[in-house]
Amino acid sequence: MTEYRSVILGVGSDLPGRVVTNDELAQTVDTSDAWIRERSGIEQRHIASEGEFTSDLGARAAEKAISNAGIDKSKIDLIVVATTTPDLTFPSTASIIQEKLGIRHGAAFDVQAVCSGFIYGIHIADSMLKSGPYEHALVIGAETFSRILDWNDRSTCVLFGDGAGAMVLQKQKTTESGIINNFIRSDGRYCDLLYVDGGPSRTQTVGHVRMIGNQVFRHAVKDIAIAMKECANSAGLEPNEIDWFVPHQANQRILDGVGKKLSLRKEQVISTVAKHANTSAASVPLAFDTAVKDGRIKRGDLVMLEAFGGGFTWGATLLRF
Numbered sequence: 469m470t471e472y473r474s475v476i477l478g479v480g481s482d483l484p485g486r487v488v489t490n491d492e493l494a495q496t497v498d499t500s501d502a503w504i505r506e507r508s509g510i511e512q513r514h515i516a517s518e519g520e521f522t523s524d525l526g527a528r529a530a531e532k533a534i535s536n537a538g539i540d541k542s543k544i545d546l547i548v549v550a551t552t553t554p555d556l557t558f559p560s561t562a563s564i565i566q567e568k569l570g571i572r573h574g575a576a577f578d579v580q581a582v583c584s585g586f587i588y589g590i591h592i593a594d595s596m597l598k599s600g601p602y603e604h605a606l607v608i609g610a611e612t613f614s615r616i617l618d619w620n621d622r623s624t625c626v627l628f629g630d631g632a633g634a635m636v637l638q639k640q641k642t643t644e645s646g647i648i649n650n651f652i653r654s655d656g657r658y659c660d661l662l663y664v665d666g667g668p669s670r671t672q673t674v675g676h677v678r679m680i681g682n683q684v685f686r687h688a689v690k691d692i693a694i695a696m697k698e699c700a701n702s703a704g705l706e707p708n709e710i711d712w713f714v715p716h717q718a719n720q721r722i723l724d725g726v727g728k729k730l731s732l733r734k735e736q737v738i739s740t741v742a743k744h745a746n747t748s749a750a751s752v753p754l755a756f757d758t759a760v761k762d763g764r765i766k767r768g769d770l771v772m773l774e775a776f777g778g779g780f781t782w783g784a785t786l787l788r789f
């Protein structure tokens with residue numbers, strides 16, 4: 469029987485023009501460049517300007533991914549947007565992006581799994597391409613996380629940034645490339661360790677990010693390592709046989725901790741956390757696009773994506789580019 473795979477036809481990303489360095493932040497928050505670099509590896513973040521929304525970043529990343537895929541955008545029949553910072557409570561940011569792109573058919577919806585959203589979105593799009601009538605999916609991770617930060621809380625506001633990344637997936641009869649395996653999990657017992665203290669139903673406000681960072685850190689290292697091992701093992705591989713790892717960019721120390729647990733070489737792990745900070749659902753496609761554009765990830769390479777976020781949610785995707 470011929471196997472269908474979701475092949476990554478194109479990738480793209482977008483960052484707001486405004487860069488905020490650690491030193492600039494230290495002028496308004498009780499922190500320092502040295503503390504932020506040592507605890508997280510972050511040097512700077514991009515912050516959306518007034519009037520620049522999640523859908524603007526997402527639509528720009530999508531345009532670049534579609535152009536990189538070399539297809540006409542009228543071919544896109546499924547849009548999945550992973551975001552925790554939608555333009556509005558409804559309609560979905562996916563619907564708004566669909567309109568901005570001028571796409572008039574197919575389905576569009578948002579996925580909410582916080583920083584793991586892109587991995588969830590890829591799994592959903594991959595399943596829908598393989599089982600449904602869809603041919604070309606656009607999966608976007610887009611965030612204006614700066615809008616839900618408490619800029620007086622130094623334990624969270626220094627860690628995040630804004631941005632977007634996108635992938636175009638095409639259903640193909642092949643086993644040569646495409647998505648090989650997905651692994652997603654959630655454990656709602658840990659809602660209180662990483663959450664936003666507002667929402668339409670409970671407070672009728674947007675709220676701000678709250679996090680017990682050191683506890684999140686411990687869970688992240690353990691759960692990401694398990695997800696990556698299970699995802700690789702299900703494909704008959706050990707993690708260190710994979711060419712590239714594109715992790716969620718939360719903290720360089722998490723990347724190093726997971727790498728150590730799985731005996732990965734530092735050069736195998738794509739890190740953009742220094743320049744982008746944590747862009748939540750956008751971080752994986754942003755890092756992937758960065759490594760494709762700078763020539764590290766090449767066609768034919770075996771790549772693992774992974775993420776961990778609020779919920780807790782976590783997961784991994786194994787693919788051949």
Ligand code: ACO
Nearest residue numbers: 499503507582583622623626681682684685718719777778
């Ligand atoms: N500048 C200076 N000092 C600070 C800052 C700051 N920006 N923030 C906290 N501190 C202080 C604390 O007040 C504390 O001081 P105290 O010892 O006097 O009480 C001290 O630094 C140590 O605080 P910890 O929280 O224990 O520091 P830690 O080494 O754990 O680093 C960090 C904090 C960077 C948040 C880390 O725990 C982390 O990265 N956690 C995981 C984050 C993550 O992965 N999130 C998941 C995804 S995000 C999502 O899903 C939305």
